[in-house]
Amino acid sequence: MPVIAVVLLDGVPGHHVTTPAVCFGTADRCHPRVSYEVRLCAAPGFRSTGGPAAFGLAAPWGLDGLAELTEADTVLVPGQAVRPGDPPPEVVGALRAAAARGCRIGAFGSGTFTLAATGLLDGRRASTARGLAAELARRHPRTEVDPDGAVVADGPFHTAAGVLGGVDLCLRLITVDHGVAVAVETERQVFLELYAEDAEAPGGPVGPSGAPGGPVGASPVGDGLGPTLGWLEARLDRPLTLEDIAGHAGLTVRALSRRFRAETGLPPLQYLLRVRIQRAQRLLERGDEPVARIAARTGLGTPANLRHHFQRHTGTTPSIYRAAFRSLVASLAGSGDAPAG
Template identity: 40%
Template sequence: MHTVAVATAGHLLHFELGIAYEIFGNPPLGVDEWYDVRLCGPGPVQVGPFVVEPTEPLDAIARADTVLVPALADVDEPMPAELAEAVRAAYEAGARIASLCTGAFVLGAAGLLDGRRATTHWAHADALSARYPEAVVDPDVLYTDNGNVLTAAGKAAAVDLCLHLIHLDHGATIANTVARRLVVPPHRAGGQAQFVATPVQVNGDHSLAQLLAWAQERLDQPLTVTDLAKRASTSPRHLGRQFRSVTGQTPLQWLLTQRVRRAQQLLESTDTSIEKIATTTGLGTATTLRRHFQRVVGVPPNTYRRSFRSASPQPETD
C-alpha cells in the first residue's frame, strides 16, 4: 500500500491534520488499494486544544511514499530542528513531500523550496518569502506542484491539494468520489486564485451601497465611470476616491471583478454557453471573457466549470 506519513512536531493546527486523516485514512467504497496513514513524530504534539500521540518515530517518514506536513500553529515560534531534518531526509530518500498551509515553512527550513514555486496562506506569504528568499512564493494560487515537492494555501486549499494527490495516484473518478463524500468541489486547479479578502457587501452600511446594488443589476449593460458618477450625483473624480476607500479598487476594476464573479456563478449553476455568459455579464465576447476570467480567477472558464460541474457536457473549448 502507498504509505502516507504525517510529520508532526511542535504545535499544529487541527484542521489540516484532521483533513489529512479524513481524506487519506478513509477509502471510498469498492477501492481495495488505498493509503496506509501513519502519524510520525518525536513525541506528543499539541494540536489545537488536544494532545496527540504519534504512532511512529519521526524518522519513519523516510520510509514513506508521501509525507504530509500539516500547518504550524505559529510560524514565529521556534521550529523543531528535527522536523525539518527529517523532512529533508525523507525527500532525499525519494518521498513525495507536500505541505498544508503554514507547513510550507518546514519545507523552507528543509531547503526544499529553494528555486521552486511555493505557496502558503496569503496572510503568511510575505513572511515565507522573507524567511526563504530562494523560494518563488506565489500568494495567489491554491497550491503548487513541483513534482515531488508540493505546497498548499490555507484551509480549503489543503483539501484541494489532497484531492490533487489522489487524482495523481488513482485518477479523476476516485478523486471525485472522495470529493463528493466531503461535499466539496471535485477538483480545483492549483492556479485558481486565493480569495484574500471578503468582498464588499452590496447591501451594506457604506456610502456606495445603493450604487453598487444598482450597478450589479445592470452588469449586462456597458456602464462607464460617468454613468456611475451620474447615478451617484457626484463627479467621476470624487467617485473614484470613494471606490478606492470602500472597495480598494477603481470603479472600472470593481465592475470587471463583479462581471467575472457573475460569470463564475453562471458557470457553476448553468450549462449556458461561454458566448452567452459573456453577453450576460457585459464582457461582450467569449474571447474577452476568457482573457479577464483567466487573469482574475487563475484558470480558464471551462476549467473552472469542470471543477464544479464535472458531470455536465462541455461543448466549448478554452
C-alpha cells in the first residue's frame, strides 16, 4: 500500500494535518482499487499545531517514518503558522534521502520554503501561497516561483498554495495516481457528502450514497449477496419488493434482512434506496436529463419523490447538487493539465 508521509514541523496549522488524511482516506474508502496509508511523522521539536486553535498531537512516527519509504511512496510537507525559518537539519537530510530513493515529494503553503531549503527545488518551478511568492523567490533565487499559487509539478516535486489545507495538491496527486474520475469523485465526497441520521442503520450517521461510512459498493460484500446486489442494481428502474429480492437470493424475507444487515449495514429496502440515490447522483453529474427522467430511471417514480429522498439523504436538491458538482469539476479541470490516468 503506498504511504503518504506527512512531515509535521512545530506550529503546522491543524487543517494542514487533517486535510491529507481526509482526502487520501476518502479516496481509499470510496474506491475499492485505491489504497493509501497516511502516516503522520513529527519532526524534531514538534509540540503542537499552530493557532488560532492549537492542539497537541502525539504523532505515531518521527522522521524514521520516512526512512523506509520507496519510489512508490509520497512525502508531504505542509506549512507552518508563522513565516518559516530554516528547517532542522534532520528534516533536510530526511527529505534529501527520500528524494534520492525516488519518492515523490509535495509541499504546500509555506511548506514549499522547507522543501526549497533542501536545495531540491534549485533549477525547478515551484509554487507557494500567493502572499509568500515574492519572499520565496527572494530567499531561493534558484527556484522559479509561480506567482499564482497554482499546483506545479516539476519532476517528482509537486507544490501548491495550500488552499483549504492543501486539498488542491492532494487532489492533484490522486489524479496522477488514479485518474480524473477518481479525483473528481473524491472531491465530490469530501465537499458534498452531508450525513443524515438514519434510525435504522447501526452506528447512526449514514453517507448519502451508501452504507455507513461510504458509498454503496465501496466495501466488498459477502459471496452470498454479491449476485443479488448486482441483479438489484441492474433493475433500479423497476418496482422491486422484499419478496422479489428474497426470491432472487433464494432466502426468506427474514433471512434476507439478516443477511443485508450483516453484509451492508442496512435493511434491503434502505440499501435499495441508497443505490437509487447514488444512481441519481451519477446521472445528475454526467448529463442534462431532466429530473423527471432521472426519477423514472432510478425507480423513484416522480420528480417530487426524487426531490424528497434526495434532499433527505444529501442535504440539497437535485438542481443545486448538479450545479455545485459542475462547479467543482470546472475548478479541478482549470487547476492544470494533470494526466487523465
